[in-house]
Amino acid sequence: MAQPAHTLPAHPEKATLEGKNKYLGFWFFLGGETVLFASLFGTYLALRGSTADAPGPADLFHLELVFIMTMLLLTSSLTSVFAVISMKKGSFKGMIMWMWLTVALGLGFLGFEIYEFYEYNHLGLGYTSSAFASSFYSLVGTHGAHVTFGIGWIITLLIRYRKAGITLTNASKFYTAVLYWHFIDVVWVFIFTVVYLLGVGA
Amino acid sequence: MSNSSAAQKSVVWDWLTTVDHKKIGIMYFLAGLFFFTIAGIEAMLIRIQLMFPEMAFLGEQTYNEVLTMHGTTMLFLAAMPMFFGFMNFVTPLQIGARDVAFPFVNSLGFWLFLFGGLLLHVSYFTGGAPDAGWTAYAPLSTTSEGQGVDYYILGLQVSGAGTLMSGINFLVTIVNMRAPGMSMMRMPLFTWTTFVTSMLILFAFPALTVGLLLLMLDRTFGGAFFDIGLGGNVVIYQHLFWIFGHPEVYILILPAFGIFSEVISTFAKKRLFGYSAMVFATMIIGFLGFMVWAHHMFTVGMGPVANAIFAVATMAIAVPTGIKIFNWLLTLWGGRIKFTTANLFALAFIPSFVLGGVTGVQLAMSAADYQFHDTYFVVAHFHYVIIGGSVFGIFAATFYWWPKMFGYRLGEGLGKIFFWLFLIGFHLTFFIQHFLGLVGMPRRVASYLDGQGFNEMNLISSLGAFMMAVAFIFLVVNVIVSRKNTTNVTDPWDGRTLEWATTTPVQEFNFAQTPLIRDLDALWYEKMNGNGKIKAAEPLDEIHMPNGSILPIIMSSGLVVASFGVIYEMYLLIALGLLINFGCMFVRSIKEDHGYHIPVSEIKKQGGES
Amino acid sequence: MSHVDPSARLEGKASRDTERSLKRETKAQIASFVFMIFMTSTAFLTVASDAIPTGFAIPFILLLASVQVIMQLYYFMHLNSKGNAWANVMMWSGLFVAAMTVASLMLLIGVTKY
Numbered sequence: 001m002a003q004p005a006h007t008l009p010a011h012p013e014k015a016t017l018e019g020k021n022k023y024l025g026f027w028f029f030l031g032g033e034t035v036l037f038a039s040l041f042g043t044y045l046a047l048r049g050s051t052a053d054a055p056g057p058a059d060l061f062h063l064e065l066v067f068i069m070t071m072l073l074l075t076s077s078l079t080s081v082f083a084v085i086s087m088k089k090g091s092f093k094g095m096i097m098w099m100w101l102t103v104a105l106g107l108g109f110l111g112f113e114i115y116e117f118y119e120y121n122h123l124g125l126g127y128t129s130s131a132f133a134s135s136f137y138s139l140v141g142t143h144g145a146h147v148t149f150g151i152g153w154i155i156t157l158l159i160r161y162r163k164a165g166i167t168l169t170n171a172s173k174f175y176t177a178v179l180y181w182h183f184i185d186v187v188w189v190f191i192f193t194v195v196y197l198l199g200v201g202a
Numbered sequence: 203m204s205n206s207s208a209a210q211k212s213v214v215w216d217w218l219t220t221v222d223h224k225k226i227g228i229m230y231f232l233a234g235l236f237f238f239t240i241a242g243i244e245a246m247l248i249r250i251q252l253m254f255p256e257m258a259f260l261g262e263q264t265y266n267e268v269l270t271m272h273g274t275t276m277l278f279l280a281a282m283p284m285f286f287g288f289m290n291f292v293t294p295l296q297i298g299a300r301d302v303a304f305p306f307v308n309s310l311g312f313w314l315f316l317f318g319g320l321l322l323h324v325s326y327f328t329g330g331a332p333d334a335g336w337t338a339y340a341p342l343s344t345t346s347e348g349q350g351v352d353y354y355i356l357g358l359q360v361s362g363a364g365t366l367m368s369g370i371n372f373l374v375t376i377v378n379m380r381a382p383g384m385s386m387m388r389m390p391l392f393t394w395t396t397f398v399t400s401m402l403i404l405f406a407f408p409a410l411t412v413g414l415l416l417l418m419l420d421r422t423f424g425g426a427f428f429d430i431g432l433g434g435n436v437v438i439y440q441h442l443f444w445i446f447g448h449p450e451v452y453i454l455i456l457p458a459f460g461i462f463s464e465v466i467s468t469f470a471k472k473r474l475f476g477y478s479a480m481v482f483a484t485m486i487i488g489f490l491g492f493m494v495w496a497h498h499m500f501t502v503g504m505g506p507v508a509n510a511i512f513a514v515a516t517m518a519i520a521v522p523t524g525i526k527i528f529n530w531l532l533t534l535w536g537g538r539i540k541f542t543t544a545n546l547f548a549l550a551f552i553p554s555f556v557l558g559g560v561t562g563v564q565l566a567m568s569a570a571d572y573q574f575h576d577t578y579f580v581v582a583h584f585h586y587v588i589i590g591g592s593v594f595g596i597f598a599a600t601f602y603w604w605p606k607m608f609g610y611r612l613g614e615g616l617g618k619i620f621f622w623l624f625l626i627g628f629h630l631t632f633f634i635q636h637f638l639g640l641v642g643m644p645r646r647v648a649s650y651l652d653g654q655g656f657n658e659m660n661l662i663s664s665l666g667a668f669m670m671a672v673a674f675i676f677l678v679v680n681v682i683v684s685r686k687n688t689t690n691v692t693d694p695w696d697g698r699t700l701e702w703a704t705t706t707p708v709q710e711f712n713f714a715q716t717p718l719i720r721d722l723d724a725l726w727y728e729k730m731n732g733n734g735k736i737k738a739a740e741p742l743d744e745i746h747m748p749n750g751s752i753l754p755i756i757m758s759s760g761l762v763v764a765s766f767g768v769i770y771e772m773y774l775l776i777a778l779g780l781l782i783n784f785g786c787m788f789v790r791s792i793k794e795d796h797g798y799h800i801p802v803s804e805i806k807k808q809g810g811e812s
Numbered sequence: 813m814s815h816v817d818p819s820a821r822l823e824g825k826a827s828r829d830t831e832r833s834l835k836r837e838t839k840a841q842i843a844s845f846v847f848m849i850f851m852t853s854t855a856f857l858t859v860a861s862d863a864i865p866t867g868f869a870i871p872f873i874l875l876l877a878s879v880q881v882i883m884q885l886y887y888f889m890h891l892n893s894k895g896n897a898w899a900n901v902m903m904w905s906g907l908f909v910a911a912m913t914v915a916s917l918m919l920l921i922g923v924t925k926y
C-alpha cells in the first residue's frame with residue numbers, strides 16, 4: 001500500500017490483494033467451467049444422431065437466426081472490452097455506458113434464444129421427445145442460463161455502483177463480470193459451430 | 203470503512219459465522235469424523251451380513267442401501283473432508299499466510315459440504331436410502347424406485363459445489379498468498395499435494411456435476427439421455443462418472459502422500475530425499491490421473507485398442523508412484539527414526555500401499571480384468587489403496603497435527619494399541635478378499651450360498667473388520683482421556699515446517715509479522731542456522747482481518763430447500779430455495795465488507811512476541 | 813497508519829503511457845473484432861452455400877472456431893499479457909481435460925468398437 005491513496009492505478013482491477021485473488025480465482029473457475037461445458041458438448045455429440053421419431057437438427061435449425069444471435073453476442077463481447085478500456089482510462093461514465101450496452105445486446109440474444117426454443121417446441125421437439133432433444137436443450141439451455149446469470153450480475157453491479165465512481169472494489173467486480181461475459185461468448189462460438197453449423201452441414 | 207475490532211460474540215455464533223481457516227479446518231475434520239463413524243458402522247453391518255452364508259441380518263434392499271451409503275459416505279463425506287480439514291488448517295500456516303484467499307467462499311464450501319452430506323442422510327428417514335451403488339450407474343439409478351437416488355444426486359450436487367469452491371480457494375491461496383521467500387520449490391510437500399489435489403478437484407468435479415445433472419434430468423424432468431428407447435446411451439454416464447471418479451481417488455491419495463512426506467522426514471530427522479523428484483512425481487500422477495479413467499470400463503465394450511491404450515496409461519502411473527516409494531525409503535535410510543504413532547502409520551503405509559498398487563497394475567491388464575471385474579478382488583484392491591493409503595494418512599495426520607489443532611497431545615500408548623489393532627484388523631479383513639475374488643465371489647451381493655468355498659474367508663474377513671472397529675474405539679478413548687496432555691504442544695515433534703513456528707493455540711492472525719522464508723524446511727533451517735525463530739519480513743503493524751458472515755449457512759440451506767423441491771417435484775420449493783440462494787449472493791454482492799483491523803496494541807496483548 | 817479505502821472513488825486520469833497503450837489496445841481490439849466477424853461469416857457461408865464439400869467444410873469451420881476462441885482468450889480476455897502464467901496453466905489444463913472428455917464421448921460409447 002505504498003502508492004498514494006485514491007489515484008487511479010494502471011490496473012485498478014488488480015491493485016489490491018483481494019482484487020488479485022478474485023482475478024486469479026475467477027480464471028481458475030473458468031478453467032473448471034470449460035470441463036463442465038465439454039461434458040455437455042460431449043453428451044450432445046454422442047446423442048445428436050439419436051432423434052428417435054422427433055425432428056432432427058436439419059429439420060429445425062434456422063441458420064440466419066442463429067447467425068444474428070452470434071453477431072449480437074460477439075458485439076456484446078466487444079462492448080464489454082470497451083467498458084474495461086474506459087475503466088482503465090478512468091472514465092466511469094464510459095464504463096457504465098458500455099456495460100449497459102453489453103446488457104442490452106445480451107438481452108437481445110436471450111430474447112432470440114427464448115423465441116428459438118419456443119419455436120422448436122412448437123415444431124414438435126419437446127424436452128422429452130428424444131435423446132437428441134434432451135441433450136440439445138441441456139447444452140444450449142445451460143449456456144442460456146449462464147447468459148441470464150451474467151445479465152443479472154452485471155445489472156446488479158450497474159445499479160449498485162451507478163453513482164460510486166470507479167473504486168478499487170468495484171473495478172475488480174466489473175472486471176470479473178466482463179471475463180465471465182467473454183467466456184460465455186467463447187462457449188457460444190463452439191455452440192454455433194458444433195451444434196448449428198455442423199447440425200445443418202453434416 | 204469499518205476499523206473497529208470484532209464485537210463480542212457468543213461461542214456458537216462465532217463458529218457458525220467464522221471465516222477463519224483454522225476453525226473451518228477443525229469443523230471439516232470433525233464433520234468428516236462424524237461421517238466416517240457412520241460409514242464405519244455401515245461397513246460393520248455389511249460384514250455382519252456377510253459373516254455367514256445366507257444370513258438374514260439386513261435383507262437385500264437394506265443391504266443395497268447400506269452398501270451404497272457406505273461407499274458414498276466414505277469417499278465424499280469422510281475421507282475428503284478430513285483431508286480438507288488438514289489442508290485448511292495447515293496449508294496457510296505452512297506457506298506463512300495470515301489467511302486464505304477467499305475466507306467467505308471457504309466457509310461457504312464447508313457449509314455446502316455439510317448440508318449436502320446431511321441431506322443425503324435424510325434419505326434413511328424418508329423411505330429408503332439410495333441403492334444403486336456409489337457409482338449410481340444408469341439405467342440402474344434412473345430406474346431405481348422411491349426417492350433414494352434423488353437424495354444421492356442432490357446431496358452430492360450440493361456438497362460437490364462446496365468441494366469445488368474449496369479447491370479454487372486452495373489454489374489461489376497457494377499461488378497468491380505465500381510469504382516472502384516461499385517460492386514454489388520451497389513449499390512443504392503437503393502444500394504441494396494440496397495444490398495438485400485442488401487442481402484435480404477443479405477439473406474433475408465439473409464432470410460429476412454434469413453426470414449428476416443428467417441423472418436428475420432423466421429421473422425428474424423426463425430427459426432421455428439414458429433412455430434406450432429414445433436413443434439414449436448409458437455409457438455416457440459411465441464416462442462422465444469416471445472422468446471424475448478416477449481423479450477423485452487421487453484427490454484422496456495425494457494429500458496422504460503429502461502427509462507421509464512430512465511425517466517421515468520429521469521423524470527420520472532428515473530432509474525429504476529427492477524433494478524436486480517428489481514434486482514432479484506428484485504433478486505427473488495428477489496429470490496421468492486424467493488419462494486413465496476408462497480402466498473402470500474395460501468390460502463395457504469400447505474395443506481392444508481403446509482398452510489397450512488405457513491399460514498402458516494406467517500402468518505408467520506405477521512409475522511416479524514408485525519414485526515416491528523409493529524417496530520415502532531413502533529418507534528413512536540412515537535417519538534417526540522415532541517410532542511415534544504418526545510415524546508407525548507412515549511406515550505401515552509403505553508396504554500396505556505397495557500391495558494395493560501391485561493389484562492395481564494387475565487390474566490394469568485389460569484382458570485379465572475380464573476375470574477380476576466385479577469380484578472381491580477389486581474390493582480388496584481399492585480398500586488396500588484407500589485404507590492403506592488415505593486412511594493411514596488421515597490417522598498419521600491426526601496424531602501429527604492434533605496438538606496444533608486441539609491444544610493437547612494424543613496418548614502414545616493408546617495410540618500404539620490403536621495402530622496395531624487397526625493394522626492387523628485391516629490386513630485380516632482385506633488380504634483374504636483377494637482370494638475370495640479369485641475364487642469367484644462377486645462384489646455387491648447381499649449374500650452367498652453355503653458350499654461355494656466362501657464361508658471361511660468371509661468369516662475371517664468379518665473378524666478383521668471387528669478388530670478395526672475395536673481399534674477405532676481406542677482412538678475415541680484416546681481423544682477423550684488425553685485431554686490433560688497440554689504440555690509441549692507448540693512444537694512437540696521438533697518440526698521442520700512453518701506451522702510449528704506458530705503459537706498453540708494458533709492466533710487468529712497466524713503470524714504477528716509475516717515470516718521471511720530462507721530455505722526449504724523453513725523452521726529447521728532457522729533451528730540449524732539461526733536462533734530457532736523465524737525471521738520477520740515486515741515490522742509489527744496493524745493486521746487486516748475479514749469479518750465473519752452467516753450468509754454461507756443461509757445460502758446452503760437455500761440449496762437444501764431447492765433440493766427437496768427437486769426430490770419431491772415441488773416447483774414452488776425449488777423457486778423458494780433458489781430465491782434464498784440468489785438473494786444471499788445478491789446481498790453479498792452489494793454489501794461491501796472490508797473487514798476490520800487488529801491494532802498493534804491488541805497484537806502485543808495476544809502474545810505476538812515473535 | 814492510514815489505510816487505502818477500497819470504496820473510495822479513484823480520482824485522476826490514467827498516466828500518459830497508459831493512455832497511449834490503451835489507445836493502441838482499442839485499435840487492436842477493433843481489428844480482432846472485425847477479424848472474428850469475418851471468420852464467423854466465413855464459417856456461416858461455408859455451410860450455407862452447398863458449393864463446398866462436407867469433408868472439407870467440417871474441419872475448416874472447426875478450425876475457424878478454434879482460432880476465434882484463441883483470439884477471444886488472448887486479446888479480449890488478455891491471457892497474453894504479463895503475469896497471467898497461472899491463468900494460462902489452468903485454462904489450458906481445462907481445455908486438455910475438455911478435449912479428452914469430448915473425444916471419449918464421441919468415440920468410446922460402445923457404438924463403434926475401436
Ligand SMILES: [Cu+2]
Nearest residue numbers: 448495497498
Ligand atoms: Cu481408476
